[in-house]
Amino acid sequence: MTETPPSLAFTPLYDLHVELGARMVPFAGYSxxxxxxxxxxxEHQHTREAAGLFDVSHMGQAFLVGPDHATxxxxxxxxxxxxxxxxxxxxxxxxxxxxEDGGILDDLMVTRPAGEENDGRLYxxxxxxxxxxxxxxxxxxxxxxxxxxxxxxxxxxxxxxxxAAEVMALHAPQAAEMAFMASEEMEFDGIKVHxxxxxxxxxxxxxxxxxxxxxxxxxxxxxxxxxVEAIGLGARDSLRVEAGLCLYGHDITGKTTPVEGNxxxxxxxxxxxxxxxxxxxxxxxxxxxxxxxxxxGLKIEGRAPAREGAEIVLPGTDKVIGAxxxxxxxxxxxxxxxxGYVPAAxxxxxxxxxxxxxGKALPATVTAMPFVPQRYYRKPA
Amino acid sequence: MSTYxxxxxxxxxxxxxxxxxxxxxxxxxxxxxxxxxELPETGKTLAKGDEAAVVESVKAAxxxxxxxxxxxxxxxxxxxxxPAKVNEEPEAGAWFFxxxxxxxAQLEELMSADDYKAFVDSx
Numbered sequence: 001m002t003e004t005p006p007s008l009a010f011t012p013l014y015d016l017h018v019e020l021g022a023r024m025v026p027f028a029g030y031s032x033x034x035x036x037x038x039x040x041x042x043e044h045q046h047t048r049e050a051a052g053l054f055d056v057s058h059m060g061q062a063f064l065v066g067p068d069h070a071t072x073x074x075x076x077x078x079x080x081x082x083x084x085x086x087x088x089x090x091x092x093x094x095x096x097x098x099x100e101d102g103g104i105l106d107d108l109m110v111t112r113p114a115g116e117e118n119d120g121r122l123y124x125x126x127x128x129x130x131x132x133x134x135x136x137x138x139x140x141x142x143x144x145x146x147x148x149x150x151x152x153x154x155x156x157x158x159x160x161x162x163x164a165a166e167v168m169a170l171h172a173p174q175a176a177e178m179a180f181m182a183s184e185e186m187e188f189d190g191i192k193v194h195x196x197x198x199x200x201x202x203x204x205x206x207x208x209x210x211x212x213x214x215x216x217x218x219x220x221x222x223x224x225x226x227x228v229e230a231i232g233l234g235a236r237d238s239l240r241v242e243a244g245l246c247l248y249g250h251d252i253t254g255k256t257t258p259v260e261g262n263x264x265x266x267x268x269x270x271x272x273x274x275x276x277x278x279x280x281x282x283x284x285x286x287x288x289x290x291x292x293x294x295x296x297g298l299k300i301e302g303r304a305p306a307r308e309g310a311e312i313v314l315p316g317t318d319k320v321i322g323a324x325x326x327x328x329x330x331x332x333x334x335x336x337x338x339x340g341y342v343p344a345a346x347x348x349x350x351x352x353x354x355x356x357x358x359g360k361a362l363p364a365t366v367t368a369m370p371f372v373p374q375r376y377y378r379k380p381a
Numbered sequence: 382m383s384t385y386x387x388x389x390x391x392x393x394x395x396x397x398x399x400x401x402x403x404x405x406x407x408x409x410x411x412x413x414x415x416x417x418x419e420l421p422e423t424g425k426t427l428a429k430g431d432e433a434a435v436v437e438s439v440k441a442a443x444x445x446x447x448x449x450x451x452x453x454x455x456x457x458x459x460x461x462x463x464p465a466k467v468n469e470e471p472e473a474g475a476w477f478f479x480x481x482x483x484x485x486a487q488l489e490e491l492m493s494a495d496d497y498k499a500f501v502d503s504x
Contacts, residue, residue: 044439232441234413238439304417304437307441329437
């Protein structure tokens with residue numbers, strides 16, 4: 001029933017998705033599973049209660065390769081507002097590529113691989129929909145001694161949920177000891193993989209980068225565990241909204257800065273003070289004076305989901321002050337939630353606003369994010 | 382009592398000039414987990430093709446259209462509190478609304494169960 005236009009690309013797990021009964025949809029140029037037989041709601045709940053396996057092989061993986069760490073980190077720092085010079089080996093950090101106006105070109109994860117042999121290498125993972133532009137942007141902006149090496153032959157899997165660590169330990173014992181946002185090379189049932197303890201659901205879990213030809217064996221080994229279910233893009237989206245995490249192109253765009261997007265956690269002290277990234281003057285001014293608009297979380301009364309594009313108004317008026325950038329029904333909460341931009345004056349937690357859905361004004365309250373508590377792994381002291 | 386279908390995946394059960402309208406099993410499977418239903422107001426007069434109800438899944442919002450001209454005489458309030466019923470029993474307990482038909486001759490434009498099955502198989 002689902003016809004796939006021939007122009008779509010396939011991940012190494014396409015056959016497995018079909019075999020598992022996934023409903024495949026076009027997403028960022030790939031044929032991807034939006035849900036499996038369980039359905040979005042149960043897949044979402046399963047990830048919160050046990051463990052979910054996600055195929056995120058459509059995302060763009062690459063290395064930045066320079067003569068030494070200081071050179072490669074400096075080259076990247078010229079394009080992003082985060083501190084990579086002081087990022088320790090074996091650690092990962094979230095950042096954003098900026099345009100000259102301080103707007104966000106994409107959000108990405110950057111890892112400094114451990115080991116002498118990896119000195120001067122940074123491993124990056126960018127959004128599928130942005131990867132061509134990102135790679136072109138990096139190639140255009142990087143100095144001559146730092147090159148971009150794309151990794152199109154690599155797959156990427158995410159195992160997320162409170163049982164992820166127990167399951168992973170059966171195949172890659174080393175993974176159990178990793179701290180949140182740590183990254184290591186290891187073997188998974190004897191297969192060479194690159195594992196980071198991170199994800200995009202708000203749960204503990206891992207991202208496993210491997211050669212395309214080994215992805216199916218790894219996925220099948222994980223799915224053979226009764227604690228693990230395959231999870232599609234539908235639940236991936238509802239999980240990340242509950243976790244308060246941004247979807248590029250929606251919650252953050254080329255027209256919003258990291259300050260407006262409320263993701264200043266990606267800007268470490270030295271970078272905030274010294275600048276030296278695109279749009280620094282504007283962003284530093286926003287850090288001091290406060291932004292004019294801010295991304296906020298909203299809890300919406302009643303049951304009706306309010307979705308991207310719905311207008312936000314001041315209660316009892318027709319005055320539109322913003323719009324939702326993500327929104328829907330939150331399975332964990334059994335209620336609708338959303339994110340959107342409002343003027344800073346209306347961004348305080350507890351502020352009462354309204355969201356227009358099919359002409360009806362639904363009461364909404366500005367709410368601190370994440371909506372659902374994060375359960376990232378903290379190493380025992 | 383006869384049951385008819387539309388190519389918008391609605392079923393219509395007709396008794397005299399009263400029609401009970403819901404969405405088909407195929408439609409609920411396509412929508413996925415239903416989380417919200419908005420029903421038409423009783424007394425509202427609708428023409429065939431007018432937007433009558435809204436059904437929202439985790440993924441997206443969809444409209445349920447009036448399959449025939451008529452007046453809404455009842456909405457299934459159970460769905461407001463238990464929208465998941467649409468997934469569980471789409472062609473039975475999870476009817477959306479009942480309408481008093483203005484023109485029963487319009488029934489001839491609808492599909493029979495066999496026609497609908499052939500239509501779904503062709504999708």
